[in-house]
Amino acid sequence: MNAKARAAVVLLVPFFALFVVVMVVPIGYAVWLSLFTEQQSGLGFGGTHTVFSGLGNYTAALGDHAFRDGFLVLLGYCALYIPLLLAGALTLALLLDSALARARRFFQLALFLPHAVPGIIAALIWVYLYTPRLSPVVAAMESGGLGFDFLSPSGALPSVVNIALWEWLGYNMVIFYAALQAVDRSVIEAATVDGAGAWRVATAVKLPLIRSSLAMVALFTVIGSLQLFTEPLILNQGSGSAVTSSWTPNMYAYTAAFGRNDYGLAAASSVLLALAAALLSFFVTRLSGRSARSGRSGRSGRHPSRASGPPAAGRPVRGPRPPLAHPEGRP
Amino acid sequence: MALSPRTAVTGPAAPTSVRPSRTPAVHTPARRSRNRWLSPTAVNAALALAVLYTLFPLVWLVTAATKDAGGLLAGDALSFEGFDLAGNLSRLATEGDGIYFRWYGNSLLYAGAGAALCTLICVAAGYAFDKYRFPGKEQLFGAVLLGVLVPTTALALPLYLLASRTGVVNTYWSVLVPALVNPFGVYLARVFSSAYIPDEALEAARIDGAGELRVFWSIGLRMVAPGLVTVFLFQFTAIWNNFFLPLVMLSDQRLFPVSLGLYAWNGNAHGEPSFYPLVVTGSLLAVLPLIIAFVTLQRHWKAGLTAGSVQ
Numbered sequence: 001m002n003a004k005a006r007a008a009v010v011l012l013v014p015f016f017a018l019f020v021v022v023m024v025v026p027i028g029y030a031v032w033l034s035l036f037t038e039q040q041s042g043l044g045f046g047g048t049h050t051v052f053s054g055l056g057n058y059t060a061a062l063g064d065h066a067f068r069d070g071f072l073v074l075l076g077y078c079a080l081y082i083p084l085l086l087a088g089a090l091t092l093a094l095l096l097d098s099a100l101a102r103a104r105r106f107f108q109l110a111l112f113l114p115h116a117v118p119g120i121i122a123a124l125i126w127v128y129l130y131t132p133r134l135s136p137v138v139a140a141m142e143s144g145g146l147g148f149d150f151l152s153p154s155g156a157l158p159s160v161v162n163i164a165l166w167e168w169l170g171y172n173m174v175i176f177y178a179a180l181q182a183v184d185r186s187v188i189e190a191a192t193v194d195g196a197g198a199w200r201v202a203t204a205v206k207l208p209l210i211r212s213s214l215a216m217v218a219l220f221t222v223i224g225s226l227q228l229f230t231e232p233l234i235l236n237q238g239s240g241s242a243v244t245s246s247w248t249p250n251m252y253a254y255t256a257a258f259g260r261n262d263y264g265l266a267a268a269s270s271v272l273l274a275l276a277a278a279l280l281s282f283f284v285t286r287l288s289g290r291s292a293r294s295g296r297s298g299r300s301g302r303h304p305s306r307a308s309g310p311p312a313a314g315r316p317v318r319g320p321r322p323p324l325a326h327p328e329g330r331p
Numbered sequence: 332m333a334l335s336p337r338t339a340v341t342g343p344a345a346p347t348s349v350r351p352s353r354t355p356a357v358h359t360p361a362r363r364s365r366n367r368w369l370s371p372t373a374v375n376a377a378l379a380l381a382v383l384y385t386l387f388p389l390v391w392l393v394t395a396a397t398k399d400a401g402g403l404l405a406g407d408a409l410s411f412e413g414f415d416l417a418g419n420l421s422r423l424a425t426e427g428d429g430i431y432f433r434w435y436g437n438s439l440l441y442a443g444a445g446a447a448l449c450t451l452i453c454v455a456a457g458y459a460f461d462k463y464r465f466p467g468k469e470q471l472f473g474a475v476l477l478g479v480l481v482p483t484t485a486l487a488l489p490l491y492l493l494a495s496r497t498g499v500v501n502t503y504w505s506v507l508v509p510a511l512v513n514p515f516g517v518y519l520a521r522v523f524s525s526a527y528i529p530d531e532a533l534e535a536a537r538i539d540g541a542g543e544l545r546v547f548w549s550i551g552l553r554m555v556a557p558g559l560v561t562v563f564l565f566q567f568t569a570i571w572n573n574f575f576l577p578l579v580m581l582s583d584q585r586l587f588p589v590s591l592g593l594y595a596w597n598g599n600a601h602g603e604p605s606f607y608p609l610v611v612t613g614s615l616l617a618v619l620p621l622i623i624a625f626v627t628l629q630r631h632w633k634a635g636l637t638a639g640s641v642q
Contacts, residue, residue: 007543008463012471015456015517022512023478026489033492092381100374109629110382113389116621118572120590121614124597125388128395128611134403136391170385171636178637219480227484230574237598250484254579257488266488274485281480 027274034058034268038261057268061252067269070249071276073157077248078225081161085221086214088169093176094202108177111170119167123234126163153242156235160243163231168224172217179210215288222284226277229254249273389618396615400608419612431613433585434592438571438617440503441588445510446567453513453562457520458551462533472521478514484575491579505580506588510570516562522638523558524551561635564628568621589617 037053061067096107114122129135130150141148150159183206191205207214229250235243236251245259246252249269257266395403399415423431460472490509494500499508528551536546552559577591584595593613600606625632 003543004463005465007547008459008465010544011455011459011547014452015512016471018452018508018512019475019478019514022490022509023481023486023514026486026493027481029493030485030489033489088381092378095374095378098374100371101378102371102375105629107378107382108633109626111385112632113622113625114385116568116625117389117618118574118590120572120574120594121618122388124593124610124614125392129388129391137387166385166388169381174633175636178633182637223480223482227482229484234594234597237594237601253485253488257491258579263492267492270485270488274482277480277482277485 030267030271030274033263034271035264037264053264057264058272060265061269061272064252066244066246067249067252070246070252073247074226074228074249076157077161077228078222080157081164081225082218082221084161085165085168085172086218088165089172089176089217090207090214092169092173093180094206096173096177097180097206098198098202108170108174112174113170114167115171117167119230120234122167123163123231126159126166127234130159151235151242156232156242156247159235160228160231164225164228168221172221175213175217176210179213180206183209211288215284218288219281219284222280223277226250226273226280249276389622392611392615392618396608396612398608398611400605403607403611415608416612419608423609423612423616426609427584430584431589431592431609434587434589435616437503437586438588438590441506441510442567442570445507445570446563449511449513449516449566450559450563452511453516453566454520454524454552454555454559455547456517457522458524458528458547458555460517460521461524462528462530462551475514475517478512479518487575487579490576494580500580501582501586503586506573506577506586509576510566510573513562513566513569516566519562519565519635519638520555520558523555523561527558528554557631557634560628561631564624564631565635567624571621589613593617 034057035052035054036050037056038048039051092111095101096104101107117125129137132138132149138148138150148158149155187209188201188205191201196204227250228248232243232247232251236245236247245255250273253266253269253273256262256269396419397414397416399418402415456475460468486509491500494505499505532550532554533546536550537543541549571588572590573588574590574594577588578594581587581591584592587595593610596606596610596613600610
């Protein structure tokens with residue numbers, strides 16, 4: 001017994017030591033740093049010294065309209081990107097899961113491949129495809145009467161959303177598809193025998209059964225969206241786009257640290273961003289938990305009992321947690 | 332809506348016994364008209380359209396990488412006009428004394444060594460969580476799951492400030508060490524460990540007198556090998572694609588990974604268009620290893636994304 005305890009410690013220590021060094025300590029250090037500010041001493045001869053400023057950096061960040069605008073941009077980004085991503089990935093997964101699809105392996109692979117492309121390279125490619133005169137896409141759209149200036153002020157948000165969508169659509173589709181494949185086929189068969197068509201099977205049987213993966217994907221998409229950085233940075237890099245150097249909160253923190261050397265402000269805005277992420281994940285988890293509960297009780301009435309009965313109750317989710325996205329994927 | 336029952340039910344794993352006698356009852360005209368949208372042609376055409384969207388930029392990357400600067404900036408990117416792939420490759424190899432291939436080597440080092448070590452660390456922890464009972468286990472695992480939710484870019488700046496305080500900034504370590512931690516990998520490893528390693532096998536080895544660590548090393552690791560590949564593949568991709576951390580940590584060009592080097596070159600290209608073909612060709616080469624890995628290791632990345640349904 002003792003030998004087992006010792007082995008467990010030996011196996012766990014490497015991970016947790018690094019976990020503390022790379023995740024816990026930096027969070028604490030960021031909070032600490034955010035409480036201090038650099039001040040010019042006297043006549044400016046003595047260089048700068050660090051003074052405690054309490055929540056001064058936080059009020060400075062929140063009082064800066066560039067920082068607040070960053071959150072507005074994020075809000076618009078999420079409002080456009082998340083519904084498109086979830087609806088698109090779900091639709092593709094349901095189509096692929098329907099018995100009508102051919103060449104499933106090929107479709108899965110081809111849709112997934114953008115995940116192999118680093119975010120920065122995806123952004124580079126799309127900036128080329130957005131640039132008038134260079135881009136076959138813009139040319140084709142113009143000849144089709146759908147001219148759109150991706151690099152104009154109003155085009156900035158859709159351009160970034162499209163890059164993110166391209167990167168993550170197939171990835172999340174595979175997660176949904178995997179969850180759909182795990183749905184007990186006898187449930188679907190029972191619903192069909194009871195006269196439910198493909199549309200009704202998809203919306204009333206399959207969707208409720210994979211809602212836990214839906215919630216997970218939503219959660220990780222929200223967290224990933226808050227960290228938006230690489231794609232707008234490339235658009236900002238001299239492409240003539242309307243994206244500014246503090247377009248998103250993350251870009252604001254980066255510019256504060258490396259453009260203005262204001263580490264206190266950078267740390268405070270990082271902490272605020274992390275807090276927003278924590279709040280939102282809590283919110284999304286609660287929301288999906290509640291909808292799952294109400295969904296379960298609400299459905300039993302209007303559903304063929306065979307479809308929502310034993311399998312849904314006896315096997316509410318697969319495994320300890322539903323299929324997860326790989327959250328480190330977003331650079 | 333109402334498909335013919337055969338097409339409606341038959342998933343890959345579905346039994347083929349469906350009663351056709353049911354069909355006539357559900358075929359109302361309204362339903363039949365919607366039926367057309369769910370024909371095999373429509374479904375496959377929709378999927379093909381999505382594939383066009385995902386593959387088109389990659390096809391563009393291939394054709395664009397074969398062009399010289401003039402051909403690239405002249406538009407009409409999908410033709411092979413101004414074909415100069417060999418020229419691009421040789422310029423890529425000579426520009427800045429071959430710095431590109433140094434970046435490539437750095438990326439291989441960061442991603443290869445980082446992912447290998449990270450996989451070992453994750454699997455050790457996941458195995459311990461799965462196979463041993465100890466006080467506070469679920470609380471500790473809860474901390475791991477919380478770590479999954481931490482936005483990594485919010486950590487990059489504090490990490491940089493810590494690293495500059497300790498003098499690690501602008502070294503290989505500054506990029507390599509943070510890449511060793513992946514809480515999600517521990518979660519995956521726990522799932523794989525319980526799916527692939529039967530307790531009886533461990534018990535048998537113990538009865539033969541093997542020590543606990545020996546059991547892990549020679550039985551556990553071997554049995555969980557397919558899961559090792561999955562964790563490695565995802566971590567390799569994450570490190571290879573990582574941009575923010577090296578951007579913050581590194582200022583010495585010779586330590587750059589490919590992603591950061593291409594970013595620097597792209598910055599040059601706006602003043603000096605001869606850099607455009609280098610950026611495009613360099614991007615193509617940087618994407619190739621991962622494309623090859625994902626095409627050849629399909630079983631493994633699918634297993635990673637299905638992890639929750641393994642149990």
